[in-house]
Amino acid sequence: MDIASILVVDDNDGDRLLAKFAIEDAGITDKIFFSEDGKHALDFLLDYDNNKNQEGEKFPPTLIFLDINMPRMNGFEFLEAYEALQKDSRYQSVVVMMLTSSIHEKDVEQSKAFSSVKEWIAKPLTEEKVHQILAEIF
Amino acid sequence: MSDIKKHVNPTQFYKRPIDLLILTLIVAFVLLVYMSWDMYKNNQESISTNNYNLQVEDLKGLITYYDEVLTMSARMASLTGDLIWEDRYNQFVTLLDDALAKAQSLAPESYTSQLATITSEANNKLISMETHALAAVKNNDTRKATDIMFSSAYRKQKDIYKKGNTNFSIPKQLDLRLRQLKHQIVYLDEVLTMSARMASLTGDRSWEDRYLEHVPILDAAIHEATQLVIDQLEKERVSQTAEANEKLIAMETRAFDLVRKKRPGEAQQILLGKEYEKQKLVYSSGMEEFSALIESTIKDTNQIEKIKTKRKIVLIFLMIMITTIVTLLVIRHVQLAENELARQNRDLERKTDELESFAYSLSHDLRAPLKTIQGFSQRLQKKLLTENNQELSLYCEQINKNALRLDSLIDDTLSITRSENLAEDYSEINFERILSEIQMQFSEINRENPVAFKVHFKHKKSLFSQQTRINQIFANLISNSIKYAKSAEHNPYVEIETENLSDDMFEIRIKDNGIGVAKEQHDKMFSMFFRAQSSVSFGSGLGLHLVRKNVEKLGGNINFNSSEEGTEFIIQLPQTT
Numbered sequence: 001m002d003i004a005s006i007l008v009v010d011d012n013d014g015d016r017l018l019a020k021f022a023i024e025d026a027g028i029t030d031k032i033f034f035s036e037d038g039k040h041a042l043d044f045l046l047d048y049d050n051n052k053n054q055e056g057e058k059f060p061p062t063l064i065f066l067d068i069n070m071p072r073m074n075g076f077e078f079l080e081a082y083e084a085l086q087k088d089s090r091y092q093s094v095v096v097m098m099l100t101s102s103i104h105e106k107d108v109e110q111s112k113a114f115s116s117v118k119e120w121i122a123k124p125l126t127e128e129k130v131h132q133i134l135a136e137i138f
Numbered sequence: 139m140s141d142i143k144k145h146v147n148p149t150q151f152y153k154r155p156i157d158l159l160i161l162t163l164i165v166a167f168v169l170l171v172y173m174s175w176d177m178y179k180n181n182q183e184s185i186s187t188n189n190y191n192l193q194v195e196d197l198k199g200l201i202t203y204y205d206e207v208l209t210m211s212a213r214m215a216s217l218t219g220d221l222i223w224e225d226r227y228n229q230f231v232t233l234l235d236d237a238l239a240k241a242q243s244l245a246p247e248s249y250t251s252q253l254a255t256i257t258s259e260a261n262n263k264l265i266s267m268e269t270h271a272l273a274a275v276k277n278n279d280t281r282k283a284t285d286i287m288f289s290s291a292y293r294k295q296k297d298i299y300k301k302g303n304t305n306f307s308i309p310k311q312l313d314l315r316l317r318q319l320k321h322q323i324v325y326l327d328e329v330l331t332m333s334a335r336m337a338s339l340t341g342d343r344s345w346e347d348r349y350l351e352h353v354p355i356l357d358a359a360i361h362e363a364t365q366l367v368i369d370q371l372e373k374e375r376v377s378q379t380a381e382a383n384e385k386l387i388a389m390e391t392r393a394f395d396l397v398r399k400k401r402p403g404e405a406q407q408i409l410l411g412k413e414y415e416k417q418k419l420v421y422s423s424g425m426e427e428f429s430a431l432i433e434s435t436i437k438d439t440n441q442i443e444k445i446k447t448k449r450k451i452v453l454i455f456l457m458i459m460i461t462t463i464v465t466l467l468v469i470r471h472v473q474l475a476e477n478e479l480a481r482q483n484r485d486l487e488r489k490t491d492e493l494e495s496f497a498y499s500l501s502h503d504l505r506a507p508l509k510t511i512q513g514f515s516q517r518l519q520k521k522l523l524t525e526n527n528q529e530l531s532l533y534c535e536q537i538n539k540n541a542l543r544l545d546s547l548i549d550d551t552l553s554i555t556r557s558e559n560l561a562e563d564y565s566e567i568n569f570e571r572i573l574s575e576i577q578m579q580f581s582e583i584n585r586e587n588p589v590a591f592k593v594h595f596k597h598k599k600s601l602f603s604q605q606t607r608i609n610q611i612f613a614n615l616i617s618n619s620i621k622y623a624k625s626a627e628h629n630p631y632v633e634i635e636t637e638n639l640s641d642d643m644f645e646i647r648i649k650d651n652g653i654g655v656a657k658e659q660h661d662k663m664f665s666m667f668f669r670a671q672s673s674v675s676f677g678s679g680l681g682l683h684l685v686r687k688n689v690e691k692l693g694g695n696i697n698f699n700s701s702e703e704g705t706e707f708i709i710q711l712p713q714t715t
Contacts, residue, residue: 012506012507012510014510014513014514015509015510015513018510018513018514018517021517069502069506100502100505100506100509122579123506123509123510123513124509124510124512124513124514124516125513126513126516126582128581132578132581
């Protein structure tokens with residue numbers, strides 16, 4: 001499956017770096033976008049026309065790796081806003097939640113309410129985990 | 139945080155009012171016992187009085203009857219000469235004697251006085267006359283017999299006897315007796331006075347007989363009445379009245395004497411004289427006071443009874459009031475204590491919730507940077523391995539191990555606080571999902587020396603339980619199997635089986651062929667922070683403790699056996715629905 005691009009949303013620069021390495025090592029795409037919080041990510045997505053012009057086929061991102069605990073707008077707040085966009089056929093990215101703790105937390109339960117969330121992965125992101133995700137989703 | 143420790147000791151609210159209530163109840167009980175005893179005593183007294191009255195009445199009747207039988211038998215014998223009447227007489231004489239003896243024994247002491255003696259004297263005289271008459275009949279001298287039996291002497295004794303007989307039916311109640319005596323005294327006094335007057339006016343000697351009959355009766359009555367009110371009598375007054383009485387009797391006797399000597403006029407003079415008047419006055423006023431005293435004694439007795447009863451009623455009423463008040467007090471205290479307890483419980487719940495959310499966010503905040511550390515150190519280790527830098531690689535390994543250790547410690551600590559308070563709904567457990575998630579979760583730690591998963595879900599009826607707890611149980615046990623697995627040539631595996639033992643019992647078995655736990659350590663297996671081997675790097679030592687806690691919270695039980703060949707855990711859980 002060809003992944004056009006991936007968006008990584010995380011407030012921690014170390015974690016963004018790890019995600020970048022993991023995705024590059026997995027070699028599944030050559031375009032990675034980064035956002036430091038939910039607001040930035042939402043604004044990025046909403047700025048459709050500009051980004052479409054700039055990135056073409058690589059926008060909007062196929063996959064969004066979403067952290068939960070972020071300032072300004074956290075993961076769930078982003079999801080609520082993003083859920084509203086689902087009616088728009090342009091926004092069909094698959095969201096993967098990145099979790100600090102084990103995957104059996106109430107975060108998982110909460111996120112199940114959102115149709116865009118398809119998978120959960122425990123941090124830190126690694127090459128193997130990325131492959132696993134892809135196998136699960138596609 | 140420290141005020142979580144302060145817990146309510148409910149008993150200190152209850153103690154004092156309950157002690158008071160117990161005390162009140164004891165007092166009420168004692169009072170009840172006393173009242174019952176009092177009632178019983180009164181009842182016994184009234185029964186005994188009743189019995190006494192019945193017996194007395196009975197004897198009176200019998201004596202009257204026997205007496206009549208004796209008189210008539212003797213008279214019949216004297217008239218008919220038939221000795222059959224003597225047999226009848228003899229039969230009844232013994233009966234009469236017995237009855238009279240019984241009557242004597244029943245009568246109160248004050249009565250066994252002159253009156254009793256007089257009556258029994260009369261009785262003896264009658265019997266003697268009757269015996270003589272019967273003897274005469276035996277000798278065929280019926281004339282003599284009838285003379286005796288119908289003589290005036292016989293009739294006289296009969297009268298005396300009759301009077302004495304009616305007088306022995308004496309009631310035991312003091313007030314009744316006093317009234318009786320009072321009237322008797324007044325009546326007898328009249329009889330005596332008038333007999334003397336009649337004798338002096340008519341010259342008829344039969345009045346003297348009447349007088350003499352009644353004097354001892356009056357004496358007996360006065361004597362008995364005096365005994366009954368003796369504590370309240372003024373000695374001075376008593377002797378005054380007694381003196382007057384003696385003088386009157388002397389004057390009356392003198393009058394009778396004169397009548398006998400056929401000098402009635404002189405007799406009249408004495409009885410209508412000033413001296414007689416004077417003594418009569420003294421005597422009368424003395425007797426009036428005496429009479430009044432008797433009445434007041436009667437009144438006092440009644441008063442005392444009334445007061446006693448009133449007191450008892452007041453006491454009962456008071457006890458009821460006090461018991462009610464104290465009970466209400468206790469109830470109020472209990473309510474207050476319960477309210478306080480409820481309040482403190484709510485407080486405690488709130489604090490527990492706060493603690494849990496604190497632990498949760500703390501764990502999250504602690505782990506986030508830890509994950510990042512782990513991420514980079516893992517990458518570093520990979521790079522160092524490819525560059526063949528053993529030394530730095532070793533350093534990295536240590537960083538990894540300890541980060542992992544810290545991670546599971548945080549996780550387990552959080553789990554412990556959660557497992558106490560988890561109030562998750564029961565839902566159908568999807569074992570396949572749990573296993574696949576765990577395999578993914580442990581893919582990292584299972585990479586070096588992979589442990590094979592052998593899964594046999596043999597159950598037909600689903601388990602309804604708390605998802606999170608089941609997850610934790612599996613995760614902890616399986617991670618242990620991975621940690622304590624033998625090397626690759628032993629083909630390490632972990633076998634997971636589920637089964638319905640019965641309609642209401644679900645069994646989970648998790649078995650491995652790892653290094654096992656030594657027998658000496660078995661009883662410490664489930665204790666907090668127990669770790670069998672320090673060589674196994676990660677693991678907080680809370681794992682098995684958590685497993686057992688979770689099993690217990692689900693109402694189940696857990697057993698294990700372990701040797702060098704491996705370890706097996708057997709968990710039994712109740713199946714609801």
